[in-house]
Amino acid sequence: MIYYVNLLVKSIFIENILLVYFLGMCSFLGCSKRTDSAIGMGAAVIFISTVCTPACWVVKHFFLRKGGMAWAGLPGLDLSFLIFITFIAVIAAVNQLTEMIIEKFSPPLYNKLGIFLPLIVVNCAILGAAFFMDQREYTLTESLVWGFGSGTGWALAIVALATIRKRLGYSNIPGSLRGGGIAMIITGLMAIGFMCFSGISL
Amino acid sequence: MSDPAAQKTPAVKEVLFGRANQKIFKDGLWDNNPITYQVMGICSALAVTTSVKTALVMSLGLIFVQGFSEAIIAALRNHIPARIRIIVMMSVVSAFVITLDLVLKAYFYSIWKQLTVFIGLIITNTLVVARLEGFAMHNPPWKSFLDGIGNAMGYGLALTAVSSLREVLGSGTLLGFHVLPRYFYDHGYSNNGLMLLSPGAFFVLGLLIWGHRTIAKYVEGK
DSSP, rough: OOHHHHHHIIIITTOOOTTOOOOTHHHHHOOOHHHHHHHHHHHHHHHHHHHHHHHHHHHHHIIIIIGGGGGGGTTTOOOOHHHHHHHHHHHHHHHHHHHHHHHHHHHHHHHHHHTTTHHTTTTTTHHHHHHHHHTOOOOOOHHHHOOOOOOHHHHHHHHHHHHHHHHHTTSSOGGTTTTTTHHHHHHHHHHHHHHHHTOOOO | OOHHHHSSOOOSSTTTTTTHHHHHIIIIIIITTTTTSSOSSSHHHHHHHTSHHHHHHHEEEEEEEHHHHHHHHHHHTTTTTTTGGHHHHHHHHHHHHHHHHHHEEEOOHHHHHHHGGGTTTGGOOHHHHHHHHIIIIIOHHHHHHHHHHHHHHHHHHHHHHHHHHHHHHHHSSEEEEESHHHHHHHHHOOOGGGGGGGGHHHHHHHHHHHHHHHHHTOOOOO
Protein backbone atom coordinates (compact mmCIF):
# COMPACT_ATOMS: atom_id res chain seq x y z
CA MET A 1 0.00 0.00 0.00
CA ILE A 2 2.71 2.46 1.02
CA TYR A 3 4.35 1.77 -2.33
CA TYR A 4 1.31 3.04 -4.20
CA VAL A 5 1.01 6.13 -2.00
CA ASN A 6 4.63 6.78 -2.75
CA LEU A 7 4.03 6.42 -6.49
CA LEU A 8 1.08 8.80 -6.21
CA VAL A 9 3.16 11.45 -4.42
CA LYS A 10 5.92 10.96 -6.96
CA SER A 11 3.61 11.38 -9.94
CA ILE A 12 1.82 14.45 -8.56
CA PHE A 13 4.71 16.44 -7.09
CA ILE A 14 8.17 15.09 -7.76
CA GLU A 15 7.72 14.09 -11.39
CA ASN A 16 4.95 16.51 -12.24
CA ILE A 17 4.06 15.67 -15.82
CA LEU A 18 3.87 19.30 -16.84
CA LEU A 19 6.64 20.97 -14.91
CA VAL A 20 9.24 18.20 -15.25
CA TYR A 21 8.32 16.43 -18.49
CA PHE A 22 6.72 19.44 -20.22
CA LEU A 23 3.72 17.42 -21.39
CA GLY A 24 0.43 19.13 -22.16
CA MET A 25 1.97 22.58 -22.55
CA CYS A 26 -0.33 23.69 -25.37
CA SER A 27 -3.65 23.29 -23.60
CA PHE A 28 -1.88 24.46 -20.43
CA LEU A 29 -1.21 27.83 -22.04
CA GLY A 30 -4.47 27.92 -23.99
CA CYS A 31 -6.91 27.14 -21.16
CA SER A 32 -5.27 29.02 -18.31
CA LYS A 33 -6.59 32.43 -19.16
CA ARG A 34 -9.66 31.99 -16.92
CA THR A 35 -9.85 30.14 -13.60
CA ASP A 36 -13.14 28.34 -14.23
CA SER A 37 -12.06 26.98 -17.61
CA ALA A 38 -8.77 25.88 -16.01
CA ILE A 39 -10.67 23.96 -13.33
CA GLY A 40 -12.93 22.36 -15.95
CA MET A 41 -10.01 21.33 -18.12
CA GLY A 42 -8.10 20.02 -15.09
CA ALA A 43 -11.03 17.87 -13.96
CA ALA A 44 -11.49 16.48 -17.47
CA VAL A 45 -7.79 15.60 -17.71
CA ILE A 46 -7.80 13.85 -14.30
CA PHE A 47 -10.78 11.76 -15.36
CA ILE A 48 -9.57 10.82 -18.85
CA SER A 49 -6.04 10.12 -17.67
CA THR A 50 -7.29 7.83 -14.88
CA VAL A 51 -9.38 5.86 -17.38
CA CYS A 52 -7.03 5.86 -20.36
CA THR A 53 -3.76 4.77 -18.77
CA PRO A 54 -5.16 1.43 -17.46
CA ALA A 55 -7.12 1.01 -20.72
CA CYS A 56 -3.90 1.33 -22.70
CA TRP A 57 -2.28 -1.11 -20.30
CA VAL A 58 -4.99 -3.70 -20.99
CA VAL A 59 -4.66 -3.27 -24.75
CA LYS A 60 -0.89 -3.51 -24.55
CA HIS A 61 -0.92 -6.52 -22.23
CA PHE A 62 -3.41 -8.61 -24.18
CA PHE A 63 -2.69 -7.57 -27.76
CA LEU A 64 0.47 -5.63 -28.45
CA ARG A 65 3.35 -6.95 -26.33
CA LYS A 66 5.49 -9.84 -27.46
CA GLY A 67 3.65 -13.02 -26.61
CA GLY A 68 0.56 -11.07 -25.56
CA MET A 69 -1.62 -12.84 -28.11
CA ALA A 70 -0.84 -16.27 -26.62
CA TRP A 71 -4.48 -16.55 -25.53
CA ALA A 72 -5.47 -16.50 -29.21
CA GLY A 73 -2.96 -19.21 -30.11
CA LEU A 74 -0.37 -16.77 -31.51
CA PRO A 75 2.45 -16.82 -28.90
CA GLY A 76 5.19 -15.56 -31.24
CA LEU A 77 3.44 -12.41 -32.39
CA ASP A 78 5.07 -9.07 -31.50
CA LEU A 79 2.92 -6.07 -32.39
CA SER A 80 4.72 -3.55 -30.16
CA PHE A 81 5.52 -1.31 -33.15
CA LEU A 82 1.79 -0.53 -33.30
CA ILE A 83 1.81 1.03 -29.82
CA PHE A 84 1.73 4.67 -31.07
CA ILE A 85 -1.24 4.31 -33.35
CA THR A 86 -3.16 2.03 -30.97
CA PHE A 87 -2.73 4.22 -27.91
CA ILE A 88 -3.97 7.32 -29.68
CA ALA A 89 -6.93 5.35 -31.02
CA VAL A 90 -7.73 4.05 -27.50
CA ILE A 91 -7.56 7.59 -26.12
CA ALA A 92 -9.80 8.97 -28.88
CA ALA A 93 -12.29 6.13 -28.36
CA VAL A 94 -12.40 6.46 -24.55
CA ASN A 95 -12.87 10.18 -24.97
CA GLN A 96 -15.78 9.78 -27.36
CA LEU A 97 -17.34 7.15 -25.11
CA THR A 98 -16.99 9.33 -22.01
CA GLU A 99 -18.57 12.22 -23.84
CA MET A 100 -21.57 10.10 -24.82
CA ILE A 101 -21.98 8.54 -21.35
CA ILE A 102 -21.76 11.88 -19.55
CA GLU A 103 -24.17 13.45 -22.01
CA LYS A 104 -26.69 10.67 -21.37
CA PHE A 105 -26.46 10.37 -17.60
CA SER A 106 -25.41 13.76 -16.32
CA PRO A 107 -26.34 16.72 -18.53
CA PRO A 108 -25.20 19.33 -15.94
CA LEU A 109 -21.73 17.77 -15.82
CA TYR A 110 -21.73 17.56 -19.61
CA ASN A 111 -22.46 21.26 -19.83
CA LYS A 112 -19.44 21.92 -17.64
CA LEU A 113 -16.93 19.47 -19.10
CA GLY A 114 -18.34 18.92 -22.59
CA ILE A 115 -16.38 21.58 -24.42
CA PHE A 116 -13.09 20.37 -22.96
CA LEU A 117 -13.37 16.71 -23.87
CA PRO A 118 -12.61 17.04 -27.62
CA LEU A 119 -9.51 19.08 -26.77
CA ILE A 120 -8.08 16.27 -24.68
CA VAL A 121 -7.36 13.95 -27.60
CA VAL A 122 -4.57 16.28 -28.66
CA ASN A 123 -3.38 16.88 -25.09
CA CYS A 124 -0.03 15.17 -24.93
CA ALA A 125 -0.22 14.75 -21.14
CA ILE A 126 -2.61 11.82 -21.64
CA LEU A 127 -0.65 10.16 -24.43
CA GLY A 128 2.59 10.89 -22.60
CA ALA A 129 1.31 9.25 -19.41
CA ALA A 130 0.42 6.17 -21.46
CA PHE A 131 3.88 6.10 -23.08
CA PHE A 132 5.63 6.39 -19.72
CA MET A 133 3.43 3.57 -18.45
CA ASP A 134 4.62 1.46 -21.38
CA GLN A 135 8.28 2.45 -21.03
CA ARG A 136 8.47 1.81 -17.28
CA GLU A 137 6.54 -1.45 -17.56
CA TYR A 138 4.02 -0.65 -14.83
CA THR A 139 1.49 -3.23 -13.64
CA LEU A 140 -2.25 -2.60 -13.90
CA THR A 141 -2.59 -1.11 -10.39
CA GLU A 142 0.55 0.96 -10.86
CA SER A 143 -0.72 2.34 -14.14
CA LEU A 144 -4.03 3.27 -12.52
CA VAL A 145 -2.21 5.17 -9.76
CA TRP A 146 0.19 6.72 -12.26
CA GLY A 147 -2.65 7.83 -14.56
CA PHE A 148 -4.56 9.43 -11.69
CA GLY A 149 -1.44 11.03 -10.23
CA SER A 150 -0.18 12.53 -13.46
CA GLY A 151 -3.62 13.91 -14.27
CA THR A 152 -3.87 15.46 -10.81
CA GLY A 153 -0.39 16.97 -11.11
CA TRP A 154 -1.35 18.53 -14.41
CA ALA A 155 -4.62 19.92 -13.01
CA LEU A 156 -2.77 21.36 -10.03
CA ALA A 157 -0.32 23.18 -12.30
CA ILE A 158 -2.97 24.62 -14.63
CA VAL A 159 -5.16 25.90 -11.78
CA ALA A 160 -2.11 27.51 -10.16
CA LEU A 161 -1.11 29.21 -13.41
CA ALA A 162 -4.65 30.41 -14.07
CA THR A 163 -4.85 32.10 -10.67
CA ILE A 164 -1.43 33.69 -11.13
CA ARG A 165 -2.40 34.95 -14.59
CA LYS A 166 -5.52 36.52 -13.12
CA ARG A 167 -3.33 38.65 -10.86
CA LEU A 168 -1.00 39.43 -13.76
CA GLY A 169 -3.84 41.33 -15.39
CA TYR A 170 -3.14 44.20 -12.98
CA SER A 171 0.57 44.43 -13.64
CA ASN A 172 2.38 46.41 -16.28
CA ILE A 173 4.30 43.96 -18.47
CA PRO A 174 6.34 45.02 -21.54
CA GLY A 175 4.15 44.62 -24.64
CA SER A 176 6.03 41.86 -26.42
CA LEU A 177 6.43 39.81 -23.24
CA ARG A 178 2.65 39.58 -22.69
CA GLY A 179 0.90 36.24 -23.18
CA GLY A 180 3.24 33.42 -24.13
CA GLY A 181 6.50 34.93 -22.90
CA ILE A 182 5.50 35.80 -19.35
CA ALA A 183 3.51 32.55 -18.99
CA MET A 184 6.71 30.61 -19.77
CA ILE A 185 8.73 32.51 -17.20
CA ILE A 186 6.05 32.03 -14.52
CA THR A 187 5.92 28.33 -15.33
CA GLY A 188 9.69 28.22 -14.90
CA LEU A 189 9.37 29.78 -11.45
CA MET A 190 6.65 27.27 -10.59
CA ALA A 191 8.94 24.47 -11.73
CA ILE A 192 11.63 25.74 -9.34
CA GLY A 193 8.99 25.71 -6.60
CA PHE A 194 8.11 22.11 -7.36
CA MET A 195 11.79 21.13 -7.32
CA CYS A 196 11.70 21.42 -3.53
CA PHE A 197 9.63 18.23 -3.46
CA SER A 198 12.40 16.19 -5.07
CA GLY A 199 13.82 13.46 -2.89
CA ILE A 200 10.68 13.10 -0.75
CA SER A 201 9.68 9.49 -0.21
CA LEU A 202 7.39 7.99 2.36
CA MET B 1 -4.90 30.37 -38.94
CA SER B 2 -4.01 29.87 -42.59
CA ASP B 3 -2.77 32.63 -44.79
CA PRO B 4 -5.59 34.16 -46.88
CA ALA B 5 -3.26 34.98 -49.78
CA ALA B 6 -2.28 31.34 -50.08
CA GLN B 7 -5.85 30.08 -50.12
CA LYS B 8 -7.02 31.41 -53.48
CA THR B 9 -6.13 28.96 -56.17
CA PRO B 10 -4.60 30.70 -59.20
CA ALA B 11 -6.04 30.01 -62.65
CA VAL B 12 -2.70 29.96 -64.45
CA LYS B 13 -0.25 27.16 -63.90
CA GLU B 14 2.20 28.25 -61.27
CA VAL B 15 5.94 27.94 -61.21
CA LEU B 16 6.98 25.14 -58.86
CA PHE B 17 8.92 27.48 -56.63
CA GLY B 18 7.34 30.82 -57.58
CA ARG B 19 6.99 33.85 -55.36
CA ALA B 20 3.70 32.77 -53.76
CA ASN B 21 5.17 29.41 -52.81
CA GLN B 22 8.30 31.04 -51.45
CA LYS B 23 6.10 33.17 -49.26
CA ILE B 24 4.31 30.11 -47.86
CA PHE B 25 7.68 28.61 -47.05
CA LYS B 26 9.08 31.76 -45.44
CA ASP B 27 5.93 32.42 -43.47
CA GLY B 28 6.41 29.41 -41.22
CA LEU B 29 10.13 29.90 -41.01
CA TRP B 30 10.20 33.42 -39.63
CA ASP B 31 7.13 35.72 -39.86
CA ASN B 32 4.76 33.22 -38.30
CA ASN B 33 7.26 31.05 -36.44
CA PRO B 34 5.37 28.18 -34.77
CA ILE B 35 7.24 28.29 -31.47
CA THR B 36 7.73 31.96 -30.74
CA TYR B 37 4.75 33.45 -32.57
CA GLN B 38 2.01 30.82 -32.54
CA VAL B 39 3.33 29.20 -29.30
CA MET B 40 2.63 25.67 -30.46
CA GLY B 41 4.38 22.36 -30.19
CA ILE B 42 6.35 23.53 -27.18
CA CYS B 43 6.23 20.25 -25.24
CA SER B 44 8.99 18.74 -27.30
CA ALA B 45 10.72 22.10 -27.78
CA LEU B 46 11.37 22.16 -24.05
CA ALA B 47 12.06 18.50 -23.47
CA VAL B 48 14.63 17.66 -26.15
CA THR B 49 16.67 20.86 -25.94
CA THR B 50 19.20 19.86 -23.29
CA SER B 51 21.71 19.27 -26.11
CA VAL B 52 21.94 20.54 -29.68
CA LYS B 53 22.30 17.05 -31.09
CA THR B 54 18.94 15.76 -29.84
CA ALA B 55 17.27 19.03 -30.87
CA LEU B 56 18.62 18.66 -34.44
CA VAL B 57 17.49 15.04 -34.70
CA MET B 58 14.05 15.97 -33.39
CA SER B 59 13.77 18.86 -35.89
CA LEU B 60 14.77 16.68 -38.83
CA GLY B 61 12.22 14.12 -37.69
CA LEU B 62 9.51 16.74 -37.50
CA ILE B 63 10.39 18.10 -40.97
CA PHE B 64 9.94 14.60 -42.36
CA VAL B 65 6.70 13.86 -40.52
CA GLN B 66 5.07 17.25 -41.06
CA GLY B 67 6.02 17.70 -44.72
CA PHE B 68 4.75 14.32 -45.82
CA SER B 69 1.65 14.13 -43.63
CA GLU B 70 0.55 17.58 -44.84
CA ALA B 71 1.06 16.50 -48.46
CA ILE B 72 -0.98 13.32 -47.94
CA ILE B 73 -3.81 15.03 -46.04
CA ALA B 74 -3.91 17.73 -48.75
CA ALA B 75 -4.19 15.07 -51.44
CA LEU B 76 -7.06 13.43 -49.54
CA ARG B 77 -8.70 16.69 -48.40
CA ASN B 78 -11.80 16.38 -50.58
CA HIS B 79 -12.48 12.80 -49.48
CA ILE B 80 -12.16 13.11 -45.69
CA PRO B 81 -15.52 13.35 -43.89
CA ALA B 82 -15.51 16.40 -41.64
CA ARG B 83 -16.70 14.55 -38.53
CA ILE B 84 -13.84 12.11 -38.35
CA ARG B 85 -11.07 14.31 -39.76
CA ILE B 86 -9.08 14.47 -36.51
CA ILE B 87 -8.72 10.71 -36.26
CA VAL B 88 -7.84 10.46 -39.97
CA MET B 89 -5.11 13.06 -39.45
CA MET B 90 -3.83 11.24 -36.38
CA SER B 91 -3.63 7.96 -38.29
CA VAL B 92 -1.63 9.51 -41.13
CA VAL B 93 0.70 11.27 -38.70
CA SER B 94 1.14 8.10 -36.62
CA ALA B 95 2.14 6.13 -39.71
CA PHE B 96 5.01 8.54 -40.37
CA VAL B 97 5.94 8.72 -36.70
CA ILE B 98 6.19 4.92 -36.52
CA THR B 99 8.46 4.96 -39.58
CA LEU B 100 10.63 7.64 -38.00
CA ASP B 101 10.75 5.80 -34.69
CA LEU B 102 11.84 2.52 -36.27
CA VAL B 103 14.50 4.21 -38.42
CA LEU B 104 15.95 6.06 -35.42
CA LYS B 105 15.85 2.91 -33.31
CA ALA B 106 17.71 0.96 -36.00
CA TYR B 107 20.40 3.49 -36.96
CA PHE B 108 20.70 6.03 -34.10
CA TYR B 109 20.01 3.94 -31.03
CA SER B 110 21.72 6.19 -28.45
CA ILE B 111 19.85 9.29 -29.63
CA TRP B 112 16.62 7.32 -29.79
CA LYS B 113 17.21 6.36 -26.14
CA GLN B 114 17.60 10.03 -25.17
CA LEU B 115 14.50 11.18 -27.03
CA THR B 116 12.43 8.45 -25.27
CA VAL B 117 8.73 9.16 -25.51
CA PHE B 118 9.05 12.46 -27.35
CA ILE B 119 9.23 10.91 -30.81
CA GLY B 120 5.87 9.25 -30.16
CA LEU B 121 4.47 12.51 -28.88
CA ILE B 122 4.90 14.13 -32.31
CA ILE B 123 1.46 12.59 -32.91
CA THR B 124 -0.15 14.98 -30.46
CA ASN B 125 2.13 17.89 -31.31
CA THR B 126 -0.37 20.72 -31.69
CA LEU B 127 1.79 22.30 -34.40
CA VAL B 128 1.23 19.31 -36.69
CA VAL B 129 -2.50 19.11 -35.99
CA ALA B 130 -3.02 22.86 -36.32
CA ARG B 131 -1.26 23.10 -39.68
CA LEU B 132 -3.11 20.06 -41.01
CA GLU B 133 -6.42 21.52 -39.91
CA GLY B 134 -5.69 25.11 -40.87
CA PHE B 135 -3.67 24.73 -44.05
CA ALA B 136 -3.58 21.25 -45.57
CA MET B 137 -7.38 20.88 -45.50
CA HIS B 138 -7.76 23.86 -47.87
CA ASN B 139 -4.69 23.75 -50.09
CA PRO B 140 -3.20 21.50 -52.81
CA PRO B 141 -0.46 18.98 -51.88
CA TRP B 142 2.64 20.85 -53.12
CA LYS B 143 1.73 24.06 -51.29
CA SER B 144 0.92 22.06 -48.17
CA PHE B 145 4.21 20.22 -48.42
CA LEU B 146 6.06 23.56 -48.56
CA ASP B 147 4.01 24.87 -45.64
CA GLY B 148 4.85 21.76 -43.65
CA ILE B 149 8.56 21.98 -44.39
CA GLY B 150 8.61 25.72 -43.67
CA ASN B 151 6.83 25.42 -40.36
CA ALA B 152 8.89 22.45 -39.26
CA MET B 153 12.07 24.35 -40.15
CA GLY B 154 10.85 27.33 -38.16
CA TYR B 155 10.32 24.93 -35.29
CA GLY B 156 13.83 23.55 -35.86
CA LEU B 157 15.29 27.06 -35.83
CA ALA B 158 13.70 27.84 -32.47
CA LEU B 159 14.80 24.46 -31.08
CA THR B 160 18.37 25.04 -32.22
CA ALA B 161 18.41 28.47 -30.59
CA VAL B 162 17.03 27.16 -27.28
CA SER B 163 19.28 24.10 -27.23
CA SER B 164 22.46 26.06 -28.09
CA LEU B 165 21.86 28.42 -25.18
CA ARG B 166 21.01 25.59 -22.80
CA GLU B 167 23.96 23.44 -23.83
CA VAL B 168 26.54 26.24 -23.67
CA LEU B 169 25.32 27.60 -20.34
CA GLY B 170 24.45 24.25 -18.84
CA SER B 171 27.39 22.05 -19.78
CA GLY B 172 29.82 24.43 -21.52
CA THR B 173 29.73 22.43 -24.73
CA LEU B 174 28.23 22.80 -28.19
CA LEU B 175 27.43 19.62 -30.13
CA GLY B 176 29.57 17.81 -27.57
CA PHE B 177 32.71 19.99 -28.04
CA HIS B 178 33.96 22.23 -25.26
CA VAL B 179 33.53 25.83 -26.34
CA LEU B 180 34.08 27.77 -23.14
CA PRO B 181 37.81 28.39 -22.58
CA ARG B 182 39.61 26.75 -19.67
CA TYR B 183 40.47 30.27 -18.46
CA PHE B 184 36.87 30.87 -17.32
CA TYR B 185 36.78 27.77 -15.18
CA ASP B 186 40.19 28.58 -13.65
CA HIS B 187 38.80 31.89 -12.50
CA GLY B 188 35.76 30.53 -10.73
CA TYR B 189 33.18 30.10 -13.52
CA SER B 190 31.06 26.99 -13.23
CA ASN B 191 28.36 25.48 -15.39
CA ASN B 192 24.80 26.42 -14.52
CA GLY B 193 23.08 23.12 -13.80
CA LEU B 194 19.69 24.82 -13.67
CA MET B 195 19.84 25.25 -17.45
CA LEU B 196 19.71 21.49 -17.90
CA LEU B 197 16.71 21.13 -15.60
CA SER B 198 13.15 22.05 -16.51
CA PRO B 199 13.08 25.63 -15.12
CA GLY B 200 16.01 26.59 -17.37
CA ALA B 201 14.06 25.43 -20.41
CA PHE B 202 11.05 27.54 -19.47
CA PHE B 203 13.18 30.64 -18.87
CA VAL B 204 15.18 30.33 -22.10
CA LEU B 205 12.05 29.78 -24.19
CA GLY B 206 10.23 32.64 -22.46
CA LEU B 207 13.13 34.99 -23.21
CA LEU B 208 13.32 33.74 -26.80
CA ILE B 209 9.62 34.45 -27.32
CA TRP B 210 10.16 37.92 -25.85
CA GLY B 211 13.13 38.54 -28.13
CA HIS B 212 11.46 37.44 -31.34
CA ARG B 213 8.28 39.36 -30.58
CA THR B 214 10.26 42.51 -29.81
CA ILE B 215 11.98 42.29 -33.20
CA ALA B 216 8.70 41.44 -34.97
CA LYS B 217 6.85 44.16 -32.96
CA TYR B 218 4.05 41.76 -32.05
CA VAL B 219 1.88 42.23 -28.96
CA GLU B 220 -0.45 39.43 -27.91
CA GLY B 221 -4.12 40.28 -27.47
CA LYS B 222 -3.82 43.79 -28.89
